[in-house]
Amino acid sequence: MTTLPVYRWRLAPDAMATRRQLRALGLRPGGQEVAAQLERPRRRRGPLVAYLYRIDRAKPVRPMTPGRRAALAKAMTARRTCPSCRRDAGYCIPRSLGMCVPCSDIESAA
Numbered sequence: 001m002t003t004l005p006v007y008r009w010r011l012a013p014d015a016m017a018t019r020r021q022l023r024a025l026g027l028r029p030g031g032q033e034v035a036a037q038l039e040r041p042r043r044r045r046g047p048l049v050a051y052l053y054r055i056d057r058a059k060p061v062r063p064m065t066p067g068r069r070a071a072l073a074k075a076m077t078a079r080r081t082c083p084s085c086r087r088d089a090g091y092c093i094p095r096s097l098g099m100c101v102p103c104s105d106i107e108s109a110a
Contacts, residue, residue: 004034004035004037005036006036006037006038006039007036007037007038007052008039008040009038009040009041012036012038012052015054015055016035016052016053016054017052017055017058018050018051018053019051019053022053022055022058023061025058026060026061027055027059027060027061028058028059028060028062029058029059030057030058030059031059032053032058034052035053035054036051037049037050037051038050076092079093080092081093082099082100082103083098083099084099084100084103085099085100085102085103087100089101
């Protein structure tokens with residue numbers, strides 16, 4: 001196993017980018033291996049680590065198809081629907097509660 005080159009925060013070469021940076025450029029890693037590692041030191045804990053990918057090997061982001069758009073809308077509707085009252089909460093239901101906030105308040109008061 002080869003070791004990755006490690007760069008300090010803000011000292012990475014311009015030819016490399018993180019996943020978020022690639023996405024901002026309209027690109028994706030496209031199956032390539034991680035090219036390097038970026039470390040940001042912290043005082044009391046271990047360093048924050050981000051993986052870098054080569055921009056020249058990145059591929060364009062796949063376009064959103066009608067089927068993918070429908071699947072995403074269905075998944076978001078499921079995340080917003082309260083299992084107790086079956087209403088659209090207008091926000092993603094917190095996993096910690098498992099139901100919308102009004103239903104959680106009623107259950108905790110009972």
